[in-house]
Amino acid sequence: MPRTPPTSSTRQSRGELSPYARLSSPSLPPSEILPSSSTHIISATDAEALRQLRTEIVCARQEATRLRRDAAKAKRDTRKTQREKETIEEDTKAETGRAQAARKANEQFLATRDTVLACPGCEVTMQRPFTLSTCGHTFCHRCLRIWFQASIAQRLQFAADAPARLKKPPYTAAQLDEMVQHKYLVYVWYTCPLCDKNIDARPIETRHLKELVEAVNEAFGTVDVPHDIPLDPWADSWIDPNSL
Numbered sequence: 001m002p003r004t005p006p007t008s009s010t011r012q013s014r015g016e017l018s019p020y021a022r023l024s025s026p027s028l029p030p031s032e033i034l035p036s037s038s039t040h041i042i043s044a045t046d047a048e049a050l051r052q053l054r055t056e057i058v059c060a061r062q063e064a065t066r067l068r069r070d071a072a073k074a075k076r077d078t079r080k081t082q083r084e085k086e087t088i089e090e091d092t093k094a095e096t097g098r099a100q101a102a103r104k105a106n107e108q109f110l111a112t113r114d115t116v117l118a119c120p121g122c123e124v125t126m127q128r129p130f131t132l133s134t135c136g137h138t139f140c141h142r143c144l145r146i147w148f149q150a151s152i153a154q155r156l157q158f159a160a161d162a163p164a165r166l167k168k169p170p171y172t173a174a175q176l177d178e179m180v181q182h183k184y185l186v187y188v189w190y191t192c193p194l195c196d197k198n199i200d201a202r203p204i205e206t207r208h209l210k211e212l213v214e215a216v217n218e219a220f221g222t223v224d225v226p227h228d229i230p231l232d233p234w235a236d237s238w239i240d241p242n243s244l
């Protein structure tokens with residue numbers, strides 16, 4: 001008699017599993033799951049399911065690879081962003097330090113300007129500084145001119161024959177000539193407004209100091225009141241004692 005394949009009921013009676021049950025059973029080892037070549041037949045539906053499963057596995061692996069690649073790139077980008085952030089923070093810190101140093105230097109310079117370059121008479125930064133040769137003190141031209149004219153007016157108080165219009169400054173160069181011509185003054189002397197030393201020569205203008213003051217005034221704004229100085233700065237405020 002020809003052999004016929006065992007039916008399901010026959011296998012069940014023998015306690016055996018069907019080939020499909022063996023294929024899908026997770027508890028069996030792979031050697032038991034794989035059908036032996038001649039005895040197990042995979043249905044077309046299972047074959048298609050297997051192909052789809054393999055396709056999904058391939059897709060899943062590709063997706064996993066892509067995700068790993070994206071994760072690695074994200075990690076690199078994060079490190080790069082962190083480095084850039086640190087660089088920006090360092091630059092900002094350095095810039096803040098430089099700005100603070102510049103502000104401090106500016107404040108120190110302004111303090112120096114206000115004390116060194118300020119006229120002792122009017123206490124503002126000089127525009128045209130003139131120096132007294134006897135003591136070295138320096139004043140703006142306007143302050144010395146007013147001071148010298150006041151010295152002349154003081155001497156004229158003792159000149160009984162001097163007209164009243166000459167006894168009060170301000171003076172012109174022509175009025176000073178008139179004082180000399182009419183000998184209203186017997187003598188005149190000048191002193192430093194600061195240390196009171198006698199001054200026997202006209203104040204001089206130091207070129208370097210003048211240029212320095214001009215540069216400072218230009219950089220920080222003029223604080224003195226501009227005024228024109230005649231070609232001879234002392235023509236209306238200085239009388240040579242030897243001319244009397």
Ligand SMILES: [Zn+2]
Nearest residue numbers: 119122140143
């Ligand atoms: Zn002054």
Ligand SMILES: [Zn+2]
Nearest residue numbers: 135137192195
């Ligand atoms: Zn002086």
